[in-house]
Amino acid sequence: MLKRLPQSAFLFAFLGTYSLFAQTPTPSSLDDTLQLNEVVVRGYATNRRLLETAASVGLLTRRDLNQRFGTPTLVPALNTLPGVRADERSPGSYRLAIRGSAIRSPFGVRNVKAYWNELPLTDAGGNTPLNALDVRALGRIEVIKGPSGSLYGAGTGGTILFSGLAVPQGQSNVEVSALGGSYGLLGNGVVVQTGKNNSAITLNYNHLQSDGYRNHSALVRDNISLIGSFNVSDKRTVSVLGLYSDLHYQTPGGLTQAQFQVNPRASRLATRTLPSSAEQRAGIYQKVGYLGLSHEYRWNDRIQNTTVLYGSTTDFANPFITNYEKRTDQGMGGRTVTQIRLPNGPLPTTFTVGAELLRNFTIVRNFGNRLGTADTIQTDEELIARQSTVFAQAEMQLPARFRLTAGLSRNDVRYGFTRFPTRAIGALPATLLTRNFSPVWLPRLALLRTFGPNVSGFVSISTGYSAPSSQEVRPSAGGFSTTLNPERGTSYEAGLRGSAIQSRLRYDVAVYQFALRQTIVRRSNEAGAEYFINAGRTDQRGLEAQFSYDFVRPTFLSATERGFLSLLRIWHSLTLTDYRFRDYIQGTSDLSNNRVPGVAPATLVTGLDAETRPGLYAHLTYQFLNPFPLNDANTVSALPTRLLQATLGFRRPFGQHWTLDVYASGDNLLNQTYSLGYDLNAVGNRYYNASPTRNGIGGIRISAKW
Known part of the structure; x- marks a missing residue:
C-alpha cells in the first residue's frame, strides 16, 4: 500500500461510509490528547477543533508529559506519537525526527521549527535547544507533522x-516536588502560580542530576522559567517568557558491536591513535538564556494582531576527543501575525498574514583538547545567520461542509562566514565567505470535509524547503561549506479522523508520500568529526495511525454513581514507513533503493491508562521497533x-487547599539490552549507545492552593 500513496487522495471517495458509525459526542471534562471532538489546536493558526483541522497534528497534555512516565524527560512522551521519534544517545543528548530520519543530526534538533506561543525557539541557524527545556514546566505540546513552511518557514x-x-x-498555588531513581537520579522542583482577573504568572524552577548508566555519562541540569500574561485593557494583552538553562552532561561516545556486547556500560575506548572519551573528559557545557515579549491587540471581534520580539544567548563548550570547541551565540528576532475574520460573507473566510525575521551571530573557536582542557587555538571563526519569512493564508468555508486552506510563504536564508588568522604557521589572512540561498516560495493547499459531527477527512499538498543549518555549513570537521544545497520536496497527504460508539472509540489515520531532493546526510572523517553532503533524492512513504477505546470514561458516570474506576483506556500508536534513497552514488557504490538509515519500517506503541475515584492511577506502555539500517x-x-x-501512583486532595501525588515508575521492565539512540554512519563502526537496563524512579508532589 505504501508504494501507491499518491492514489490515497481517492480515500475521500470512501469517507462517507464512515459517517454511518458516527454518534453524538458526549462532552468531556478531561484535558486529553485523544478527545478529537472537543480539543482545540493552534496549528496553522486555525484555533479549531482537531476534527476540523486539515493537517496531521499530534497532541500531548500534562497527563502525557508529567504523569504517564516517571522519567523527567520529553523523550518517552514524544515517542507515543505516530510519526515522531525522539532519541537520547546519553542523558541530556536529545535528537528528534518528525517524519524522517536523524541522519542530519548527530546531536541536537534540526530540520524542525519550534515555538512557544508564537515566540520562535528555533534560531536563525535552524537549531532548536530542546535539551534546554524541562518537561516539568510544560503543560501541552502540539506537533505538526510534515512540511509546514507556508506558515512557519x-x-x-x-x-x-x-x-x-x-x-x-x-487562585494562587505552590507545588513542590522531588524524585529519585536508579543510577544516581535525583531531582526537585517548585512551581509558583497566581491567577487574577487581569493577569496570570508562573515561576518554575527544576533541578535534575544523574550519574548515568554508562561510564562517563553523568548529567546536571538547572532550569528556571518565568511566564506572565497581563490583560492591560479589554483589547490588549502583554505576555513575557523568560528561560534560563544551565546544563552539563558527559558524552560517553559510541561503541562497536563487539564492545557493546562485551560491556554495554563502557564509554568509548582509546585506540592506538586517539584517547578515550573519559580521558579527554568529553562532554557538553551549555548555558541558554531566552527573553521574549508578546503583544496581542484586538481591534474588534474580527481583527487581531500578535507581535513578538525575543533575544537569546548561548554559551557552549564541547571538549571532544580530537579538539575543544567553544561557541557563543547571540540571537534576536521577531514575528508578527494578523488575523482577519470575515464570517458573514457567502463564503466565510479567515485571512492570516505575517512575517518572521531571525538573526544569529556566532563566534566559534576550536582548540586542542588536552585531557579536558583547551589547548592551542586551531581556528577562530564568526558566523552570521539570517532567516526571513513572509506568509499569507486563507481558510474558507465552502458549501457541502468543505473547508479549503491555501497558504503561501517566501523564505530567504543567508550566511556570512569569516575565518580569522591564528598564530599557527602558514595561517591565511582573514577571509569572508557568504552563502545566500535563492529565496523560495512555499505553497500549501488543503481540503477538509466533515461527515456528521464526529468524522472528518482531509487531503493536502505542501512543499518543503530546508536550508543547511549553521552546524552543517560550519561542521565540527571545520571550514565553511559553499556547496551544500538546501533540501526541497513535495508532500502529498490524506487523513481520516473521528469517533464512534458514543466517542468511546477514536481514530486518527494519515498516509503520505514525500519526494525529497538534495537530501542532506552526515559523514564523519577518520577522527570522528562530522561533515555533510547532499545525497540525491529520497522517496518517503508512510502511514500513521492512532486508536483508542475507553472502557470506562468519567462522562459515562452520573453524579450519583460511585464506581471505583473513573477511566480505563487502551490506546495504540502505529507508524509504518518506507524511506528509500534514489539516484544516490557513494564512491563506486550505487546505494539507490537502499533504506534511509535511522527510520524503523514499523513502530508500535500501545498503552493502558487507568484512574480511580479514590485517587489511584496506573499507566502501562509497551513500545516495539523492528530493526532498521x-x-x-x-x-x-x-x-x-x-x-x-509502567507508572503507579496515588493523587488525592486533602481538605480544600492541599493535594498529594506520590508515584513509582519502572523503565525497561523486560530488562532488554537496547539503544535509545544510535550513531548513524558512524566512523569505525561505533554505532551503539547503550540505554539503561531495568531501572526505577519514585517521586512525590505536594501542592497548596488558596
Whole structure:
C-alpha cells in the first residue's frame, strides 16, 4: 500500500461510509490528547477543533508529559506519537525526527521549527535547544507533522508548538516536588502560580542530576522559567517568557558491536591513535538564556494582531576527543501575525498574514583538547545567520461542509562566514565567505470535509524547503561549506479522523508520500568529526495511525454513581514507513533503493491508562521497533526494541487547599539490552549507545492552593 500513496487522495471517495458509525459526542471534562471532538489546536493558526483541522497534528497534555512516565524527560512522551521519534544517545543528548530520519543530526534538533506561543525557539541557524527545556514546566505540546513552511518557514520535518502550565483563574498555588531513581537520579522542583482577573504568572524552577548508566555519562541540569500574561485593557494583552538553562552532561561516545556486547556500560575506548572519551573528559557545557515579549491587540471581534520580539544567548563548550570547541551565540528576532475574520460573507473566510525575521551571530573557536582542557587555538571563526519569512493564508468555508486552506510563504536564508588568522604557521589572512540561498516560495493547499459531527477527512499538498543549518555549513570537521544545497520536496497527504460508539472509540489515520531532493546526510572523517553532503533524492512513504477505546470514561458516570474506576483506556500508536534513497552514488557504490538509515519500517506503541475515584492511577506502555539500517549501505542493522514502562501512583486532595501525588515508575521492565539512540554512519563502526537496563524512579508532589 505504501508504494501507491499518491492514489490515497481517492480515500475521500470512501469517507462517507464512515459517517454511518458516527454518534453524538458526549462532552468531556478531561484535558486529553485523544478527545478529537472537543480539543482545540493552534496549528496553522486555525484555533479549531482537531476534527476540523486539515493537517496531521499530534497532541500531548500534562497527563502525557508529567504523569504517564516517571522519567523527567520529553523523550518517552514524544515517542507515543505516530510519526515522531525522539532519541537520547546519553542523558541530556536529545535528537528528534518528525517524519524522517536523524541522519542530519548527530546531536541536537534540526530540520524542525519550534515555538512557544508564537515566540520562535528555533534560531536563525535552524537549531532548536530542546535539551534546554524541562518537561516539568510544560503543560501541552502540539506537533505538526510534515512540511509546514507556508506558515512557519523553512523545515521539511514539522513544527512543534509548546505551551506552559495552565494557571488557575482567581487562585494562587505552590507545588513542590522531588524524585529519585536508579543510577544516581535525583531531582526537585517548585512551581509558583497566581491567577487574577487581569493577569496570570508562573515561576518554575527544576533541578535534575544523574550519574548515568554508562561510564562517563553523568548529567546536571538547572532550569528556571518565568511566564506572565497581563490583560492591560479589554483589547490588549502583554505576555513575557523568560528561560534560563544551565546544563552539563558527559558524552560517553559510541561503541562497536563487539564492545557493546562485551560491556554495554563502557564509554568509548582509546585506540592506538586517539584517547578515550573519559580521558579527554568529553562532554557538553551549555548555558541558554531566552527573553521574549508578546503583544496581542484586538481591534474588534474580527481583527487581531500578535507581535513578538525575543533575544537569546548561548554559551557552549564541547571538549571532544580530537579538539575543544567553544561557541557563543547571540540571537534576536521577531514575528508578527494578523488575523482577519470575515464570517458573514457567502463564503466565510479567515485571512492570516505575517512575517518572521531571525538573526544569529556566532563566534566559534576550536582548540586542542588536552585531557579536558583547551589547548592551542586551531581556528577562530564568526558566523552570521539570517532567516526571513513572509506568509499569507486563507481558510474558507465552502458549501457541502468543505473547508479549503491555501497558504503561501517566501523564505530567504543567508550566511556570512569569516575565518580569522591564528598564530599557527602558514595561517591565511582573514577571509569572508557568504552563502545566500535563492529565496523560495512555499505553497500549501488543503481540503477538509466533515461527515456528521464526529468524522472528518482531509487531503493536502505542501512543499518543503530546508536550508543547511549553521552546524552543517560550519561542521565540527571545520571550514565553511559553499556547496551544500538546501533540501526541497513535495508532500502529498490524506487523513481520516473521528469517533464512534458514543466517542468511546477514536481514530486518527494519515498516509503520505514525500519526494525529497538534495537530501542532506552526515559523514564523519577518520577522527570522528562530522561533515555533510547532499545525497540525491529520497522517496518517503508512510502511514500513521492512532486508536483508542475507553472502557470506562468519567462522562459515562452520573453524579450519583460511585464506581471505583473513573477511566480505563487502551490506546495504540502505529507508524509504518518506507524511506528509500534514489539516484544516490557513494564512491563506486550505487546505494539507490537502499533504506534511509535511522527510520524503523514499523513502530508500535500501545498503552493502558487507568484512574480511580479514590485517587489511584496506573499507566502501562509497551513500545516495539523492528530493526532498521544504521548506515547508508544498509550493511548494519539496529537491534529490535521492546520497551515496557509502567507508572503507579496515588493523587488525592486533602481538605480544600492541599493535594498529594506520590508515584513509582519502572523503565525497561523486560530488562532488554537496547539503544535509545544510535550513531548513524558512524566512523569505525561505533554505532551503539547503550540505554539503561531495568531501572526505577519514585517521586512525590505536594501542592497548596488558596
